Amino acid sequence: MKLEHINPCPQEFDAFPGVYAVDDKYELIIPVNTPTVMWVEIGEKKYYDDSNGILRSDCTTHKITVPMDVLDDAGKYSVCYRVVYERSPYHPSLSDVLCWESEFYPIPTEQEQINVYHISDAHGDSDHTVDAGRYFGNKLNLLILNGDIIDHCGNAASFLTIHRITGNISYGQIPTVFSKGNHDTRGKFAERFHELTPTNNGKPYFTFRLGPVWGIVLDCGEDKPDDHPEYGNTVCFHQFRLNQTEFIKNVINSADEEYAAPDVKYRLVISHVPFAHTNRPPFDIEVELYTEWCRLLREHIKPDLMISGHLHQTFVCPIGGNIDHKGQPAPVVVGSRHIHTEDKDDFVGAAITLCGNSAKVLFTDGDKQVVDSTDITL
Ligand SMILES: [Fe+2]
Known part of the structure; x- marks a missing residue:
């Protein structure tokens, strides 16, 4: 049943994620109050918030694009992140991986x-x-x-x-x-x-x-x-x-x-x-x-x-x-x-x-x- 099980919003997030429909994709938007690097996992696949291969942390809003059909089929996803303690040029210091998991309920094509x-x-x-x-x-x-x-x-x-x-x-x-x-x-x-x-x-x-x-x-x-x-x-x-x-x-x-x-x-x-x-x-x-x-x-x-x-x-x-x-x-x-x-x-x-x-x-x-x-x- 939808919206029945909601994992608490992590303290590093300023809001629950938004899953926005755009073209044939969803854009997940997650505002944060602490520097983090972030990605979304759907099954085995990871979708990163990156800038040409560099995980972004100098931002207050993470934006991660996933294919609509992949998330619709999976019906669930995980927002994974590490808190950035110090982003030094060499050996930056980050936390272990933290994950927030959620169900997802797309609109079925046959729904009247x-x-x-x-x-x-x-x-x-x-x-x-x-x-x-x-x-x-x-x-x-x-x-x-x-x-x-x-x-x-x-x-x-x-x-x-x-x-x-x-x-x-x-x-x-x-x-x-x-x-x-x-x-x-x-x-x-x-x-x-x-x-x-x-x-x-x-x-x-x-x-x-x-x-x-x-x-x-x-x-x-x-x-x-x-x-x-x-x-x-x-x-x-x-x-x-x-x-x-x-x-x-x-x-x-x-x-x-x-x-x-x-x-x-x-x-x-x-x-x-x-x-x-x-x-x-x-x-x-x-x-x-x-x-x-x-x-x-x-x-x-x-x-x-x-x-x-x-x-x-x-x-x-x-x-x-x-x-x-x-x-x-x-x-x-x-x-x-x-x-x-x-x-x-x-x-x-x-x-x-x-x-x-x-x-x-x-x-x-x-x-x-x-x-x-x-x-x-x-
Ligand atoms: Fe207006």
Whole structure:
């Protein structure tokens, strides 16, 4: 039974590992508070966190890539490490090997009902989001963190919010999909975001396949024009978005290995910004480019559902609904908001159950109370 046996988090780890789906790989991310060298063992095979053959220890976050099919088949893995006492040029001093073992529960291809919990816009709040994210308990199959989990990248420690939310909901036992938000682009550590979070060879946009679920993760970058004074001439997101137009076209050209592959039952678009929506100035950017993204997705990929955040609201917008200004490719779940009242600070996320040709969307708070719900026909 999943999430039933959890080995305690080692004292050297700042959070349980996160197992992030990216393309045909999982990226395991383990934040540490002590210099360590680290690798993951699956069966007899070792996957190292190394820099061209040198085991990394001058880092606070280990990132280890393993083939998805290998971990899925094994259903368990070990995070192995040595504490580094002194990394001298000759005869460095390290501890014996320590290991943390975990079960892993992939989504079986034949599984009909998939429980997904979506969190975005935590903006640094890990406690309430974790409470909300545990809605499905040990029935959770997939966690989605969809941008603005931290408020900005002004300091490296803020990344712990991401790792603690993932670790304290998934315990390293189920997959997580991660996407970037506009606040993730701000501050001096933003240019190192890809070192501390899951990416596809450095790129935060990618596809993934988890059992019957196929998805594409897109990154809109900032939400105002590149020359907006708030950014002080530090961003070039127009070109970054153009690169993703080509990426979407490449995915379409590989349809048979992607969304049209055998046994794909659910197609998801995951984007922090619901880009079919045209917001008020100065947020009304890239109308032509986002209209083209919508067209490509709508005419070729034909997704079942788009999952977004950013608006700090919780609702479902059908095709042609009130935030559909560019030709939505699918119904959009806008799925996270905080509650701040005199009596209560809380967080509402989206508990999404995919089953057959429907998606049941429950918006739930940290007390596991359903505050709103919508049924969607896919
Ligand atoms: Fe946002």
